[in-house]
């Protein structure tokens with residue numbers, strides 16, 4: 038009998054490096070730039086592709102969704118209801134597809150986090166100084182109405198009528214041409230994603246950015262990272278041996294990598310904070326032409342203390358199709374026919390129940406959430422406030438974010454809907470995940486110490502959305518990048 042022959046996997050290539058960064062999004066870009074500017078030899082591993090502005094201009098929205106988003110843009114967070122979670126994988130991470138909104142976290146939120154986490158360092162003066170640097174590097178501007186954006190004008194006028202507070206958004210754009218394609222990658226290069234700002238600057242200072250390389254596992258012993266095993270798109274294995282490792286694989290990728298590597302397996306990814314988006318379609322009596330304009334130019338902040346923000350969202354034919362999918366075909370026909378008179382609006386709320394990585398299936402995280410009765414109550418309240426605003430804006434019909442609901446034409450319809458809607462009826466999307474490995478005392482569920490190091494490790498740092506102690510209630514990129522600057526800056530001071 039001939040012996041069974043097993044094909045041995047080739048030994049991985051071994052590479053020594055000084056500073057290794059995993060992930061090149063909001064947090065990883067900061068690490069790459071700060072370390073390179075300090076003279077460190079930096080290598081950045083990025084699972085996703087590198088795309089240029091020309092690539093983005095040439096691709097259709099559907100192709101960009103498939104190419105740039107993890108799981109095509111709809112990672113399922115299981116529970117009642119299932120929440121569709123969106124994040125990107127590309128050089129520049131989710132900043133390539135995001136709206137470019139940049140807000141500073143409020144002192145109140147930072148104080149609350151300090152009280153909860155047991156660490157008082159990340160508060161207003163420290164974080165504010167770091168935010169000023171992010172704002173300067175990304176070139177933040179105030180986005181006024183400009184061309185188009187009739188949906189935002191209607192919302193702002195309605196807020197004025199009701200005496201509600203609203204603001205033009207702060208964005209990192211340079212000469213936005215209102216092409217309304219922020220979420221599939223800016224085709225003109227106006228949006229200042231980190232792929233166009235921090236990362237080229239890091240490369241100019243010597244950083245090496247390697248797209249198409251996925252960190253699979255961290256090899257460690259006695260609190261020291263020895264190596265990171267990575268795989269390229271052809272399945273070739275490379276083993277990096279860094280002196281210091283900075284993990285910035287995003288709020289799900291970072292805890293998933295820690296758990297695959299047996300690091301804080303029981304706490305990493307146990308609590309993921311989410312902002313939830315409710316999407317309401319409104320029909321107006323006149324033409325709105327909401328596809329004309331940028332993402333939005335007015336955000337209603339009257340209820341921000343309750344964690345609620347109301348704003349238009351990009352209306353695109355694809356987005357409208359997705360929002361109408363699964364509805365009664367007569368409703369779909371009627372709303373498609375009225376396309377020029379429609380606006381689509383997002384109401385963001387901070388979820389009080391937490392999501393978590395419930396299990397790792399063959400190295401892939403399975404996500405679940407535990408939305409609470411209080412969240413259901415908040416969603417109803419948020420929808421009521423949104424309806425009040427949209428009726429004040431002149432809307433004649435609202436399609437609420439629940440697949441089975443009929444169009445609503447009056448306050449009484451809204452009340453009936455709110456009385457009937459069940460938690461499982463909501464159609465919810467989230468594009469902001471945070472706090473899956475928070476900087477907090479271990480007895481409070483913390484994974485990292487106040488330097489961003491997972492407890493017990495001395496050459497491993499986390500510097501992305503996962504370290505935030507909770508949900509900031511605002512678009513989080515500015516907070517994430519400010520924390521990352523502080524974590525890497527402190528590392529460089531103490532090294």
Ligand SMILES: Cc1cc2nc3c(=O)[nH]c(=O)nc-3n(C[C@H](O)[C@H](O)[C@H](O)COP(=O)(O)OP(=O)(O)OC[C@H]3O[C@@H](n4cnc5c(N)ncnc54)[C@H](O)[C@@H]3O)c2cc1C
Nearest residue numbers: 060062064084126130131135136137138252290502512514
């Ligand atoms: C449609 C949309 C709109 C948004 N709009 C805004 C906005 O206007 N303003 C705002 O503040 N926020 C916005 N956000 C959210 C914001 O962009 C994210 O919160 C932020 O980018 C998260 O930063 P991060 O560094 O934690 O992760 P990311 O920016 O997601 O970067 C993580 C990177 O790590 C890579 N990675 C993951 N695992 C591995 C691995 N194992 N090996 C190698 N690489 C890996 C990923 O491919 C990814 O590129 C939006 C998000 C979306 C989806």
